[in-house]
Amino acid sequence: MSNCSTAGPLDSLRQDDYELLARLAQRYYIDEQTQDQVAREFGLSRQKAQRLLKRARQAGVVAIHIEAPSWLRLDLESELRETFGLEEAVVAVAQANADADREAVAQRAARYLERQLRDGSVVAVGHGRTASAVARFFRPVDRLAVTFVSAMGGSPGADAPTNPNEVCRALAQGCGGRAESLYAPAYVEDAGVRSQLLAQAAVRSTLDMAAGADLALVGIGGVDDDCTMVRSGCLSREEVTWLGTQGAVGDVLGHYVDLDGRPLASPHHQRLVALPVEHLRRVKKVVAVASEPEKPAAVLGILRSGVVDVLVVDETNARAVLQAAARPRAGTATGRAPAGPMVPATRYQPSPAAKAATLSRAGRDAPGPHRR
Amino acid sequence: MSNCSTAGPLDSLRQDDYELLARLAQRYYIDEQTQDQVAREFGLSRQKAQRLLKRARQAGVVAIHIEAPSWLRLDLESELRETFGLEEAVVAVAQANADADREAVAQRAARYLERQLRDGSVVAVGHGRTASAVARFFRPVDRLAVTFVSAMGGSPGADAPTNPNEVCRALAQGCGGRAESLYAPAYVEDAGVRSQLLAQAAVRSTLDMAAGADLALVGIGGVDDDCTMVRSGCLSREEVTWLGTQGAVGDVLGHYVDLDGRPLASPHHQRLVALPVEHLRRVKKVVAVASEPEKPAAVLGILRSGVVDVLVVDETNARAVLQAAARPRAGTATGRAPAGPMVPATRYQPSPAAKAATLSRAGRDAPGPHRR
DNA sequence: ACCACGCATGAGCAATTGCTCAACGGCCGG
DNA sequence: CCGGCCGTTGAGCAATTGCTCATGCGTGGT
Numbered sequence: 184m185s186n187c188s189t190a191g192p193l194d195s196l197r198q199d200d201y202e203l204l205a206r207l208a209q210r211y212y213i214d215e216q217t218q219d220q221v222a223r224e225f226g227l228s229r230q231k232a233q234r235l236l237k238r239a240r241q242a243g244v245v246a247i248h249i250e251a252p253s254w255l256r257l258d259l260e261s262e263l264r265e266t267f268g269l270e271e272a273v274v275a276v277a278q279a280n281a282d283a284d285r286e287a288v289a290q291r292a293a294r295y296l297e298r299q300l301r302d303g304s305v306v307a308v309g310h311g312r313t314a315s316a317v318a319r320f321f322r323p324v325d326r327l328a329v330t331f332v333s334a335m336g337g338s339p340g341a342d343a344p345t346n347p348n349e350v351c352r353a354l355a356q357g358c359g360g361r362a363e364s365l366y367a368p369a370y371v372e373d374a375g376v377r378s379q380l381l382a383q384a385a386v387r388s389t390l391d392m393a394a395g396a397d398l399a400l401v402g403i404g405g406v407d408d409d410c411t412m413v414r415s416g417c418l419s420r421e422e423v424t425w426l427g428t429q430g431a432v433g434d435v436l437g438h439y440v441d442l443d444g445r446p447l448a449s450p451h452h453q454r455l456v457a458l459p460v461e462h463l464r465r466v467k468k469v470v471a472v473a474s475e476p477e478k479p480a481a482v483l484g485i486l487r488s489g490v491v492d493v494l495v496v497d498e499t500n501a502r503a504v505l506q507a508a509a510r511p512r513a514g515t516a517t518g519r520a521p522a523g524p525m526v527p528a529t530r531y532q533p534s535p536a537a538k539a540a541t542l543s544r545a546g547r548d549a550p551g552p553h554r555r
Numbered sequence: 556m557s558n559c560s561t562a563g564p565l566d567s568l569r570q571d572d573y574e575l576l577a578r579l580a581q582r583y584y585i586d587e588q589t590q591d592q593v594a595r596e597f598g599l600s601r602q603k604a605q606r607l608l609k610r611a612r613q614a615g616v617v618a619i620h621i622e623a624p625s626w627l628r629l630d631l632e633s634e635l636r637e638t639f640g641l642e643e644a645v646v647a648v649a650q651a652n653a654d655a656d657r658e659a660v661a662q663r664a665a666r667y668l669e670r671q672l673r674d675g676s677v678v679a680v681g682h683g684r685t686a687s688a689v690a691r692f693f694r695p696v697d698r699l700a701v702t703f704v705s706a707m708g709g710s711p712g713a714d715a716p717t718n719p720n721e722v723c724r725a726l727a728q729g730c731g732g733r734a735e736s737l738y739a740p741a742y743v744e745d746a747g748v749r750s751q752l753l754a755q756a757a758v759r760s761t762l763d764m765a766a767g768a769d770l771a772l773v774g775i776g777g778v779d780d781d782c783t784m785v786r787s788g789c790l791s792r793e794e795v796t797w798l799g800t801q802g803a804v805g806d807v808l809g810h811y812v813d814l815d816g817r818p819l820a821s822p823h824h825q826r827l828v829a830l831p832v833e834h835l836r837r838v839k840k841v842v843a844v845a846s847e848p849e850k851p852a853a854v855l856g857i858l859r860s861g862v863v864d865v866l867v868v869d870e871t872n873a874r875a876v877l878q879a880a881a882r883p884r885a886g887t888a889t890g891r892a893p894a895g896p897m898v899p900a901t902r903y904q905p906s907p908a909a910k911a912a913t914l915s916r917a918g919r920d921a922p923g924p925h926r927r
Numbered sequence: 928a929c930c931a932c933g934c935a936t937g938a939g940c941a942a943t944t945g946c947t948c949a950a951c952g953g954c955c956g957g
Numbered sequence: 958c959c960g961g962c963c964g965t966t967g968a969g970c971a972a973t974t975g976c977t978c979a980t981g982c983g984t985g986g987t
Contacts, residue, residue: 199666202624202627205623205624206627206629206632208621209621209632209633211619212621214633217972219972226673230937230938230975231936231937243622244623245620246620246621248617248618248619248620249577249580249581249584249615249617252577255574255578257581261581261875270596299598300598315930372631501961589943591942591944600967602945602967603966605945605955607967
C-alpha cells in the first residue's frame with residue numbers, strides 16, 4: 184500500500200516556472216539545503232523561495248510518498264481521521280474470517296495501548312468480545328503500573344470473559360497493573376435501584392475513578408441478536424430489537440445512539456449502571472474497538488456522536504463506514520426528524536420491570552463528529 | 556526525468572518498527588502535522604519522533620520524488636555539483652546537432668544570468684562562441700543597470716562577435732546596461748609589451764573593474780584546431796597544437812590547464828592580456844559555459860582547477876566529463892608527473908617573437924576541485 | 928486620466944525544527 | 958559482581974521555517 188501527497192495542476196505552469204520549481208525543490212528536498220541557501224543560489228529572497236517551494240508541493244512537482252508495508256491501510260486511516268475528526272484511526276487489514284478479523288483488530292489495539300500507557304495511567308474499560316480479545320494480546324515489554332477501571336456494570340449471564348470486570352482483570356494481568364472492578368450489574372430493575380446503587384461508596388468511587396481516566400477502552404456494540412448485550416444477558420433479545428426499531432444502531436458503554444450519532448433516550452437508559460457519556464467525553468483518549476461484520480451502522484453512529492477519539496477497526500467495517508458516511512445523511516443539525524429507520528416512539532412495554540414512559544427524543548446536545 | 560532521495564535498507568526493520576515509521580511519516584509528511592503533534596499522538600517524546608522520522612527517511616520509508624520536466628537533467632546536475640564542488644550546474648538536454656546544443660546551453664546560461672543579475676551588478680566577460688550566443692539570448696524582462704567588463708583582450712582576426720568586447724556590448728544591449736571594453740589584444744608580442752600595456756590606465760582600470768566583478772561569464776576553450784583562440788586569430792594553429800602536446804586540455808580567459816586542473820605555465824602566458832586567474836578566483840560566481848562536442852577534456856581540466864562556481868554545459872559533455880572524472884586520475888596531490896598526454900616540455904620555437912625559455916611546470920598552487 | 932482592488936513582496940516575529948550535551952541504563956568483559 | 962563502554966534519552970538552545978502584516982506595484986474599471 185502506498186500514499187502520495189495531493190497532486191495538483193502540473194501543467195498549468197510555464198516551462199520556465201516549472202524548471203525553477205523543480206530545481207528549487209531538488210536543492211531543498213533532495214540535497215537538503217536550507218531555504219536560505221537555495222534562495223541565495225537562485226537569486227531570490229528567502230520568502231520567495233519559500234512560496235515557490237510551497238507552490239512546488241501544491242503543484243505536485245514534489246511528491247512525497249510513504250513506502251508503507253502492504254498490510255497498512257494508511258489511506259483508509261487518514262480518511263477516517265478526516266471524516267470523523269478522529270485523533271487516530273487504526274485499520275487492521277482484512278483477514279480470512281470474522282474471528283481472524285477480531286484478533287487482528289485486537290492485536291492492533293493492544294499495540295496502541297502499549298504505546299500509550301505510562302506508569303500511573305488510569306484506563307476506563309468497557310465490555311465486548313473485541314475488548315476482551317485486546318486483553319489477550321496486551322503484553323507490554325515491561326511492567327506498567329496502570330490501573331484499569333470498569334466503566335460499566337457486569338452481567339449475570341454467560342460469556343463471562345467479555346465482562347468489563349473480566350477485561351480489566353485480564354488487562355491488569357497483562358502488564359502487572361491493578362484492576363478496579365465495578366460491583367454492580369450493567370442493568371438494574373428500575374431507575375430507583377440505579378440511584379440507590381450509584382449512592383453506594385463502592386460503586387461511586389469506581390465510577391469516579393473511571394471518570395478521571397486518562398484513556399478509555401470501549402467496544403462498539405450493535406443492535407443485532409448476537410450483540411454483546413444479548414450474549415452476556417444484559418438485555419433480552421426483544422429489548423435490543425425494540426431499541427433497533429427506535430432508531431438505535433449501536434452503543435458504547437450501554438449508551439445507544441441513532442445513525443446520526445444522537446443519543447437515544449430509551450427507558451433502558453434509566454436502568455443503566457455505567458460511566459455517563461458526559462464523563463466519558465471528558466476522558467482524553469477514548470479508544471473504541473469494533474470488528475464484527477455487521478457493525479458498520481453501529482460504528483458510523485458512534486463516530487458521529489463524537490465520543491470516540493481513537494478508532495481501531497477492521498478493514499471491511501472501515502470501508503463500509505466510509506461509504507455510508509459519504510452518502511448524504513438525513514437531517515441532523517437542521518433539526519428535522521430523520522426519515523427511514525428513525526420512527527417515532529412506538530408501543531413497546533419496556534421490560535418486565537421498567538415502567539418509565541417512553542421518552543420523547545427532543546432536546547439533546549448537538550451531535551457532529553468534532554467536539555473539543 | 557526524475558529523482559529520488561536515497562533508498563536505504565528497507566528490510567532491516569521489524570514489522571512493528573516499520574509500521575511505526577510509516578505511520579509517523581504519514582502523519583508528518585502527508586498530513587502535515589508538527590513533530591510535536593505526532594509525537595504526542597504516538598506517546599513519544601518530540602526528540603524520539605524526530606529521530607524516528609529521520610530514520611524513516613534514511614530507511615527509504617519516506618521517498619521524496621521531484622516530478623521534473625523531461626528536459627531537465629537534475630541528476631546529472633547534482634552529480635556535477637557534487638563531483639566538482641560546484642555551487643550550481645546546469646545541463647542543457649541533448650539537441651539534434653552541435654549548433655542546437657550551443658543554442659540550448661546559451662539559452663540556459665542566459666536564463667541563469669537573468670536570475671542572478673541585479674541593478675549595480677558588475678560582470679566580467681570572456682570570449683567564445685557559446686558566450687557570444689549567451690548574449691543573443693540575454694533579454695531580461697526589465698532593464699538592468701549592469702556593467703559588463705571585458706576580462707580579456709580582443710583579437711585582430713575574423714570572427715568578431717566572439718570577442719569579449721563584442722560579447723560585452725551585446726550583453727549590455729540586451730538589458731540596457733553598460734559595456735566596459737578592454738582596449739588591448741589578447742596576446743601581445745612579448746612580456747615586455749604586455750607589462751607596458753598593463754601599465755596603461757585604460758587597460759589597468761578595465762582589468763581592475765573586472766577583478767571586482769560580482770560574477771564572471773567565461774567560455775571554456777579547447778585545444779583543437781577549431782577552438783576560439785585559433786578561429787579568432789589570437790593564437791596560431793601550431794601554437795595551440797603545441798600547447799596540447801604540453802598537456803594543455805583547455806582554457807578560461809587564456810589560462811590553460813592540464814587534465815588535472817593544474818595551470819600550464821607556457822610561454823604564451825607571458826604574452827596574455829587578461830584578468831589573472833587569482834583575480835578570477837576572487838569573483839564570487841564564475842559562470843563557465845561549454846558546449847562544443849570535443850570539449851570533455853577541457854571542461855574536466857577547468858573544473859578540476861577549481862576556478863568555476865557555476866557550469867552550464869550540454870548533456871553530451873556533461874556525461875562525458877562525469878565518466879572521465881570517475882576514472883582514477885593520474886597523480887595529482889602525489890606530485891608525480893602524470894602519464895599519458897603529459898609529456899615533458901619539448902622543442903618548440905614558441906612563436907615569431909616570444910623568446911622566453913620553455914618554463915618548467917613546477918611550483919604551482921594546488922589544484923583540487925574545491926576552493927573557498 | 929484617475930482610482931480602487933488585488934496580488935506580490937519583503938520585514939519582523941512566533942513556532943517549529945535540528946543539534947549538542949550531559950545523564951542514564953543496559954551490556955559485556957574482567 | 959563490578960566497572961567501563963556504547964547506545965539511548967530528553968533538556969536546552971540555536972537555526973530554520975512559516976506566518977502575519979504593512980507596503981507597493983500592476984491591472985482593470987470607471
